[in-house]
Amino acid sequence: MNWDAVQRVWLLSAAALVLLHTGTYLVGRRAGRYNVVDVVWGIGFVVVAGVAMIAGDGSVLRRVVLFALVAIWGSRLSWYLARRTAGRGEDPRYSVLLDRHGRSPGVVITRIFLTQAVAQWVISLPIQVSAVAGATRGPAWWVFGAGVIVWSVGFLFETVGDRQLARFRADPGNRGRIMDGGLWAWTRHPNYFGDCCVWWGVWLIAASAWPGVLTVFAPVIMSYVLIRGTGARLLELTMRSRPGYTEYQSRTAYFFPRPPRLSAKEHNSPNSDKTSH
Structure with a gap:
């Protein structure tokens, strides 16, 4: 180098x-x-x-x-x-x-x-x-390709999440309500999750050739800021006093996406499946 x-x-x-x-x-x-x-x-x-x-x-x-x-x-x-x-x-x-x-x-x-x-x-x-x-040579091309894929997933989450939130806010009927549809049903912070993936994708592309792998501290710092710093954690502190947000927290993943859980109301519904596994 x-x-x-x-x-x-x-x-x-x-x-x-x-x-x-x-x-x-x-x-x-x-x-x-x-x-x-x-x-x-x-x-x-x-x-x-x-x-x-x-x-x-x-x-x-x-x-x-x-x-x-x-x-x-x-x-x-x-x-x-x-x-x-x-x-x-x-x-x-x-x-x-x-x-x-x-x-x-x-x-x-x-x-x-x-x-x-x-x-x-x-x-x-x-x-x-x-x-x-x-x-980039040999097997490192797999790392390069993985970086492009991770970046693409992140860009999709960030873009779609922002668009869904903007559309939700533009509807006067949603005033005072919590956005819990689309990607926001899978994670409470799809835009921050997407941003995190974008930077891990960038790092993977850089890591496909030495010494890019040594810069891993950059996406680690970015992840910390998004998850525990001024990103998701700080937003949670400002949102938790809003009506319905605690219930939203109980059924929706904090950061990494997963299928939403049934709310207590849905779980106790006569139509819900209460079979234990």
Whole structure:
């Protein structure tokens, strides 16, 4: 592996993220809200994948495939978040953070924009390292193929889950109700589960050539954030006080999908099958 190429990709990726978040900070400052940083979460990875594809000297096929997959995922996610946040005020997470630490430019930049830029750089290391790794050979093609399949499953869950939720929220008749249909009947967080699969798929593709396997810490970190950090766990804390959510929790998997269990009401119904096994 060419260490000069590694350093080139690392430095150019970092520089691209700094430029992206500098521009995003200026947009957020002008708009009076800093949740615009969420919109560039997906785009940031697309930028890194583009830099890695151009500046890397590894397998052309793997660079192109990773860029294509990341571009599809990241562009869709950023477009979805842009539409969801349009016309809304500041995200409560950032309001609480800024109320606690102040609203000076230094606080905003370091605690919101720099934090996200560093997170993107670290999580994207499989993409960066893969861009300077050699060709995939022999049995490693199975790992490459498995990565594409896992990514596809994740993209399907994330895309369909977001679409189902958006359609549910758009119906005024669903106001105050819990979304428990479609993929949301199999897992309480299909979008987070899908995101997790996307990053394990990316890592598997990178791991199809040495030393991509060493970047396994990236999807591990991402999985922790989605499952136990600011993802599913935090959302559960905000949702548990809503009517019906406890019952929804009792019959629906927390993160990894499984068929829904019967609710207590359904289980006690005269038409339910109570045969023990």
